[in-house]
Amino acid sequence: MKAAAALKSFRNIRENPTSYLKDINKPIIGYFDTYIPEEIIMAAGMHPARISPDDRQITAANSKVHGFACSVSRNFLDQLMRENIPHLKGVVFSRYCDSLRGISDVWEENAAGSFYHFLRYPTVVRKDSIEFLSGEFRDFADHLSKRFDVIISEKLLIDKINVVNRKRFLLLKFYDMVKKGKLIINSADFISIVSLATIMDSLEYMEKLNLIIDGYKSVSDRSLRDRTKLSISSIMIESLPFFRLIDKANMRIVTDDLMYGSRAAKVIVEKSEKGPYYALSKRYLNKIPCSTKADSDLRISELIKDCKEADVKGVLFYLVTFCDSEEAEFSIIAKTLQENKIPVLLMEGGYRLDSEGQFMTRLQAFNEQIGDRL
Numbered sequence: 057m058k059a060a061a062a063l064k065s066f067r068n069i070r071e072n073p074t075s076y077l078k079d080i081n082k083p084i085i086g087y088f089d090t091y092i093p094e095e096i097i098m099a100a101g102m103h104p105a106r107i108s109p110d111d112r113q114i115t116a117a118n119s120k121v122h123g124f125a126c127s128v129s130r131n132f133l134d135q136l137m138r139e140n141i142p143h144l145k146g147v148v149f150s151r152y153c154d155s156l157r158g159i160s161d162v163w164e165e166n167a168a169g170s171f172y173h174f175l176r177y178p179t180v181v182r183k184d185s186i187e188f189l190s191g192e193f194r195d196f197a198d199h200l201s202k203r204f205d206v207i208i209s210e211k212l213l214i215d216k217i218n219v220v221n222r223k224r225f226l227l228l229k230f231y232d233m234v235k236k237g238k239l240i241i242n243s244a245d246f247i248s249i250v251s252l253a254t255i256m257d258s259l260e261y262m263e264k265l266n267l268i269i270d271g272y273k274s275v276s277d278r279s280l281r282d283r284t285k286l287s288i289s290s291i292m293i294e295s296l297p298f299f300r301l302i303d304k305a306n307m308r309i310v311t312d313d314l315m316y317g318s319r320a321a322k323v324i325v326e327k328s329e330k331g332p333y334y335a336l337s338k339r340y341l342n343k344i345p346c347s348t349k350a351d352s353d354l355r356i357s358e359l360i361k362d363c364k365e366a367d368v369k370g371v372l373f374y375l376v377t378f379c380d381s382e383e384a385e386f387s388i389i390a391k392t393l394q395e396n397k398i399p400v401l402l403m404e405g406g407y408r409l410d411s412e413g414q415f416m417t418r419l420q421a422f423n424e425q426i427g428d429r430l
């Protein structure tokens with residue numbers, strides 16, 4: 057398979073991840089946020105799948121949750137209730153945000169005997185937090201072992217840690233090529249490739265991404281070269297129609313600050329003499345934080361660094377309505393971007409594109425405002 061075929065395959069899978077998961081031939085453990093250690097699920101011989109929002113209207117979940125939950129988390133519950141994910145054997149939650157905490161409680165009551173696990177992340181990171189979280193990770197592994205009658209040896213876990221490390225390295229190489237203008241693709245393709253890293257089988261993903269990286273000349277679309285380059289910052293927006301709109305507005309996403317994107321790819325697991333659980337715990341506590349976790353300094357400095365490396369003209373900040381932590385963090389991010397002379401456009405909405413016309417007008421106006429800046 058060559059680069060063009062690999063890109064086409066990514067597009068097809070992104071269009072219909074459910075159909076891809078149907079053929080995966082392994083029991084699936086689903087999760088929402090990238091604080092869940094996919095390495096442990098892989099070591100249990102199962103497939104870790106981040107359940108990304110689909111574009112369907114929320115139906116079943118509306119009877120279970122009230123206004124406390126944002127639409128992204130309600131879509132997550134809706135997919136669970138619709139049994140949208142084939143071969144799903146269970147779901148693991150973490151202490152991520154209040155909306156998901158509520159969804160987790162509802163799902164625990166409605167999971168009808170399927171595997172359910174809640175990872176108690178420490179709310180404050182102190183010296184002993186790494187030990188605490190590594191104990192939580194061990195409990196998670198024990199729970200999987202007992203429930204599915206599998207043995208998770210440390211050797212197997214180290215093997216899977218190495219696989220995921222390699223995947224993160226490769227994805228960072230991809231980011232680098234796009235940032236530096238070596239690989240030129242549209243926003244919808246960019247986000248498809250990035251988001252599938254936590255949905256697809258890791259080995260298959262790396263095989264396809266390697267083909268694109270090696271054959272970058274054949275998939276680069278030089279006609280997109282002069283489009284206004286942007287970064288996107290958010291917890292979560294994954295809807296392809298949204299990214300196609302950015303492309304239609306003559307702009308191009310070349311770097312991101314997304315929960316499932318660069319924040320999940322950066323920081324690898326480093327070997328520790330205290331064993332793989334400790335090493336994993338250290339990595340997950342030190343990853344680039346979401347607004348629901350640590351303070352924003354590291355997130356913002358990484359965002360600015362990427363913006364400068366990619367020479368973007370501006371940042372789109374996508375705020376999910378009712379996401380309090382992002383709302384609070386936006387003012388700090390906007391202020392720091394302004395201090396660095398990087399314009400920012402705030403857009404607010406749900407898990408899918410609902411007001412195309414209004415968004416298009418704002419994107420075009422933003423492009424006019426920043427497009428000619430040096």
Ligand code: SF4
Nearest residue numbers: 126129153155376379
């Ligand atoms: S968008 Fe915000 S409120 Fe909604 S699930 Fe994500 S972190 Fe929680």
